[in-house]
Amino acid sequence: MKRRLITLIFSVLIVFVIASPNIFANSLLDALSLGLEKEIGYNTYHQIIAEKEVVQLPAEQQEWINSMFSKLANQSKRQNELEYSLTVVKDDSVNAFALPAGYIFVNTGLLSYIQSDGELAGVLAHEIAHVDRRHSMKAVTRAIGMNVLLGLIINKTDSKRKEQLAKIGVVAINLAQLGYSREAEFEADAYGVMFMKAAGYRKEELLDFWSRMEKDSGGGNSLAILQLFSTHPPINERIKKIEAM
Numbered sequence: 515m516k517r518r519l520i521t522l523i524f525s526v527l528i529v530f531v532i533a534s535p536n537i538f539a540n541s542l543l544d545a546l547s548l549g550l551e552k553e554i555g556y557n558t559y560h561q562i563i564a565e566k567e568v569v570q571l572p573a574e575q576q577e578w579i580n581s582m583f584s585k586l587a588n589q590s591k592r593q594n595e596l597e598y599s600l601t602v603v604k605d606d607s608v609n610a611f612a613l614p615a616g617y618i619f620v621n622t623g624l625l626s627y628i629q630s631d632g633e634l635a636g637v638l639a640h641e642i643a644h645v646d647r648r649h650s651m652k653a654v655t656r657a658i659g660m661n662v663l664l665g666l667i668i669n670k671t672d673s674k675r676k677e678q679l680a681k682i683g684v685v686a687i688n689l690a691q692l693g694y695s696r697e698a699e700f701e702a703d704a705y706g707v708m709f710m711k712a713a714g715y716r717k718e719e720l721l722d723f724w725s726r727m728e729k730d731s732g733g734g735n736s737l738a739i740l741q742l743f744s745t746h747p748p749i750n751e752r753i754k755k756i757e758a759m
């Protein structure tokens with residue numbers, strides 16, 4: 515009986531979501547979907563660590579990166595509803611990415627590329643900002659459709675559910691590694707700079723990082739720089755905007 519009532523309530527909510535203007539639908543979805551975001555994040559995290567080699571850094575370095583990460587994550591207004599976590603994986607490309615619900619990954623290639631604390635802090639802050647602004651969940655929702663997500667919220671037991679979550683995981687990984695829309699990237703830059711400053715780092719160090727990236731990725735340089743935060747928007751545009759902040 516209770517189950518039927520819950521199903522009825524959700525059905526009514528779905529009608530509202532589908533029939534309402536976007537803003538209302540989005541905020542309702544946000545409220546409904548925190549649990550789902552955590553589930554998607556958790557599943558996707560496990561998909562990644564099943565494929566990539568997780569690196570345990572030497573104690574001192576691990577402590578250094580953890581303390582930097584928690585100072586930055588503490589700036590996010592979502593820090594009470596989520597548990598931000600940082601995982602280092604063995605991969606030579608200069609990259610970092612964020613999954614729904616605060617699972618952030620850093621490649622060993624990025625750790626060897628950075629030249630100061632502020633450079634890494636700026637990159638981590640950018641990834642935390644993607645989670646803070648829910649870019650991943652929004653992009654996943656766009657990619658798979660709100661109806662599928664709502665179906666998952668209602669349906670906790672269907673055998674197909676696991677399969678769907680695994681598929682969503684693949685989508686989330688691709689989105690995270692390729693980067694989000696132009697607007698989302700600029701927004702993550704803006705929030706990231708805010709977070710890094712609040713945590714005591716200087717944005718000039720992030721600018722150093724981007725300038726070096728721009729130099730090293732141009733002119734046919736074959737360094738494994740490729741796609742840090744996606745190739746769009748162009749690095750020079752990002753630098754200009756960060757300088758103006």
Ligand SMILES: [Zn+2]
Pocket residue numbers: 640644693694699702743744
């Ligand atoms: Zn990004």
